[in-house]
Amino acid sequence: MDTFDFLTGNIDLILKLTVEHLSLVAVAVGLATLTGVPIGIAITQNERVARVVLYLASIIITIPSIALFGIMIPILSTIGQGIGYLPAVIAVLLYSQLPIIRNTYTAINNVNPALREAARGIGMNPVQRLRMVEIPLAIPVIMAGVRTAVVMNIGVMAIAAYIGAGGLGVLISRGITQSDPRQLIAGAIAVSILAVIADYGLLWLQKRLTPKGISA
Amino acid sequence: MIRIDNLTKIFETPNGPVTAADHINMEVPEGEICVLLGPSGCGKTTTLKMINRIIPSTSGRIYINGEDTTGMDTVELRRNIGYVIQQIGLFPNMTIEENIAIVPKLLGWEASRYKARAKELLDLVALDPGTFLKRYPRELSGGQQQRIGVARALAADPPVMLMDEPFGAIDPINREVIQDEFMKMQQELRKTIMFVSHDIDEAVKMADRIAIFRDGRLVQYDTPDDLLAHPKDDFVESFVGDDRALKRLRLVQVKQVMEPVTTVRPEDSLSTALQRIEQQGYSHAILMVNERQQPIGYVSRSVAQTTSGLCGEHYFGLKTEASPEDDLRKVASLMFTHDTTWLPCTDANGTLVGQVTQRGITHYLGATYHPDALGTLPRQLHKVSA
Ligand SMILES: Nc1ncnc2c1ncn2[C@@H]1O[C@H](COP(=O)(O)OP(=O)(O)OP(=O)(O)O)[C@@H](O)[C@H]1O
Ligand SMILES: [Mg+2]
Numbered sequence: 001m002d003t004f005d006f007l008t009g010n011i012d013l014i015l016k017l018t019v020e021h022l023s024l025v026a027v028a029v030g031l032a033t034l035t036g037v038p039i040g041i042a043i044t045q046n047e048r049v050a051r052v053v054l055y056l057a058s059i060i061i062t063i064p065s066i067a068l069f070g071i072m073i074p075i076l077s078t079i080g081q082g083i084g085y086l087p088a089v090i091a092v093l094l095y096s097q098l099p100i101i102r103n104t105y106t107a108i109n110n111v112n113p114a115l116r117e118a119a120r121g122i123g124m125n126p127v128q129r130l131r132m133v134e135i136p137l138a139i140p141v142i143m144a145g146v147r148t149a150v151v152m153n154i155g156v157m158a159i160a161a162y163i164g165a166g167g168l169g170v171l172i173s174r175g176i177t178q179s180d181p182r183q184l185i186a187g188a189i190a191v192s193i194l195a196v197i198a199d200y201g202l203l204w205l206q207k208r209l210t211p212k213g214i215s216a
Numbered sequence: 217m218i219r220i221d222n223l224t225k226i227f228e229t230p231n232g233p234v235t236a237a238d239h240i241n242m243e244v245p246e247g248e249i250c251v252l253l254g255p256s257g258c259g260k261t262t263t264l265k266m267i268n269r270i271i272p273s274t275s276g277r278i279y280i281n282g283e284d285t286t287g288m289d290t291v292e293l294r295r296n297i298g299y300v301i302q303q304i305g306l307f308p309n310m311t312i313e314e315n316i317a318i319v320p321k322l323l324g325w326e327a328s329r330y331k332a333r334a335k336e337l338l339d340l341v342a343l344d345p346g347t348f349l350k351r352y353p354r355e356l357s358g359g360q361q362q363r364i365g366v367a368r369a370l371a372a373d374p375p376v377m378l379m380d381e382p383f384g385a386i387d388p389i390n391r392e393v394i395q396d397e398f399m400k401m402q403q404e405l406r407k408t409i410m411f412v413s414h415d416i417d418e419a420v421k422m423a424d425r426i427a428i429f430r431d432g433r434l435v436q437y438d439t440p441d442d443l444l445a446h447p448k449d450d451f452v453e454s455f456v457g458d459d460r461a462l463k464r465l466r467l468v469q470v471k472q473v474m475e476p477v478t479t480v481r482p483e484d485s486l487s488t489a490l491q492r493i494e495q496q497g498y499s500h501a502i503l504m505v506n507e508r509q510q511p512i513g514y515v516s517r518s519v520a521q522t523t524s525g526l527c528g529e530h531y532f533g534l535k536t537e538a539s540p541e542d543d544l545r546k547v548a549s550l551m552f553t554h555d556t557t558w559l560p561c562t563d564a565n566g567t568l569v570g571q572v573t574q575r576g577i578t579h580y581l582g583a584t585y586h587p588d589a590l591g592t593l594p595r596q597l598h599k600v601s602a
Contacts, residue, residue: 118305121270122319122368123294132318136309211309213352 006182021167032096040104057098088165096149103145107138143206223276236262238432247406251419254429298369298377306353337367471540474570482528490520
């Protein structure tokens, strides 16, 4: 009941933190998509490079977020950004690489070879093949990677409150330091709900972006 | 015209080199269909795909309309060659209209023009544009998809077409239908076509020339009729089948074996009929026609021998007749069905133009006809029946 009172009493604060949280994740995953999709496409050209890139991306994802922030503080301090917005975005960007690169790589690689041959045979150049055939067919799987990245990183971003990045993690960290379970639980609930809503929102987007001829 | 000069492909595999095409030399004249035929793994697909450079050749040259393709830009080359792949390969993210119009679009046609073209091609492959233009490939049956694959390859009106078992995925009945439609189309379009098949019947039906492959080598390159009449070696002979004489029936039209025929009229007497039967050496009967030279029946020899009166009073009705354009397979089938050894031949007006006999057919198939034999054949046949 206390938690409920806290939630209703501080709705403005919670909304503000939610928006902050979401925009951090959106910016970071947005950037990660802009880098990860081209990387995923590029590595389909060379299996050895692909193995190395995917291996690196999976190592990054195993680094605990607290440790990653710790590593970045001295590095980014040299430009005066050791804590706050920038390291949080960089961390999420790095964590997002694996799901996005791997899904893009798999999806492009799994395009039916017959379609690729047909596209070559009718005289499409490699860029036309990507734009008109391979990427449209890969969209559902690429979008599934983006969704994974978003949901996973909504959780990661909660910890970024410790380095002063803001977001819903503020409630959780305050709840712990002030031994205030109301704030702690309110923060946790808000993060979970945000993750679920983001996932459904992206699922809707995925369906919108999937070409009509291949949607289920 | 496609000319292939010493074309060779050696695949380097972990188990050593595999020669998929071994110094192939052949030429497909403009407007003709050449069918590449042979057992699995003999190099048909490899040879075909070297022409549009989906597979790079190891050595040798390919000329299209006299021009060496070696130095040509790959994309440019492919846009001038219609390509129908074995697995159909329609783009599932595009509508049928978009699939058909893709090459014109790549060539920079205006939207109104390529849309009109898509419609025109759907008509050509006998699918209703109203129903199909806006559908997606998965909403079509296998046979319909295969037609769209052919339409897509035809879209920019390329002079040359490569087709890898384009009708392979279709059941036998629909395959015949599509083959017939395709042949009708080809009669208008006159493309130079290379066509892979492993079905000898399909090859015999569609080809102007058949190329038989074995282990990467071209063993025989001939017209269907020459191939069936003179298989070069045991391999070709067994490949074309024990029934090769029957297969040839479909290649020969009635008019090629048609013989002149003597008739009677209803008002002639039976003794006249008997006289003509003996004169002509007909064994069983003589045909009776009306005043417009339309066959109406026959008078049998035994009746003419034993009865007196007019032909018009003692004749039997006709079971069936043939047209000069029918192929001999149909005629042979009619003969078996109606238990007869000859059929009158009539033109579109029903006017008698000749007859076709079992002996005539047998002679034609038995004759080993080199060019000079062709000229003597009708006379030979005439002697047989006279
Ligand atoms: N990419 C490749 N690498 C190595 N060997 C290959 C490759 N492609 C084809 N071959 C080999 O080359 C030979 C000819 O193959 P090809 O595909 O041309 O046969 P085909 O006549 O089309 O047979 P099918 O009727 O089964 O389609 C086969 O022995 C095949 O195993
Ligand atoms: Mg093949």
